[in-house]
Amino acid sequence: QVQLVESGGGLVQAGGSLRLSCATSGRTNPRYPMAWFRQAPEKEREFVAGISSSGGSTRYADSVKGRFTISRDNAKNTVYLQMNSLKPEDTAVYYCAADPDFRPLHTMVVESMDYWGKGTLVTVSS
Numbered sequence: 001q002v003q004l005v006e007s008g009g010g011l012v013q014a015g016g017s018l019r020l021s022c023a024t025s026g027r028t029n030p031r032y033p034m035a036w037f038r039q040a041p042e043k044e045r046e047f048v049a050g051i052s053s054s055g056g057s058t059r060y061a062d063s064v065k066g067r068f069t070i071s072r073d074n075a076k077n078t079v080y081l082q083m084n085s086l087k088p089e090d091t092a093v094y095y096c097a098a099d100p101d102f103r104p105l106h107t108m109v110v111e112s113m114d115y116w117g118k119g120t121l122v123t124v125s126s
Contacts, residue, residue: 014086024098092122095116
């Protein structure tokens with residue numbers, strides 16, 4: 001089992017930036033494909049960005065392309081989401097998730113992820 005702990009959320013003005021971190025841990029700490037999802041109030045949880053085990057491949061939702069960057073530092077067992085040019089519609093709880101089945105990045109959906117963090121709130125003011 002993998003434990004995921006997000007951090008880095010907070011309040012930021014539109015146009016600003018935040019970097020979210022997802023610290024991973026476990027008995028053997030396998031390096032699974034990872035993703036960030038987000039959920040705004042009264043909305044479905046949606047895919048934001050995904051990254052392969054090695055970090056060599058990434059995928060982004062159209063809504064964040066060019067603004068967000070997902071990365072990972074496997075030596076530190078940490079996955080990051082750099083969020084730039086933030087918009088009020090980016091306001092949501094952001095969740096880190098892991099896929100132990102090593103599915104291709106383009107198949108990442110909520111139902112495919114087996115491990116989830118508790119989430120970190122990002123609020124973007126207009």
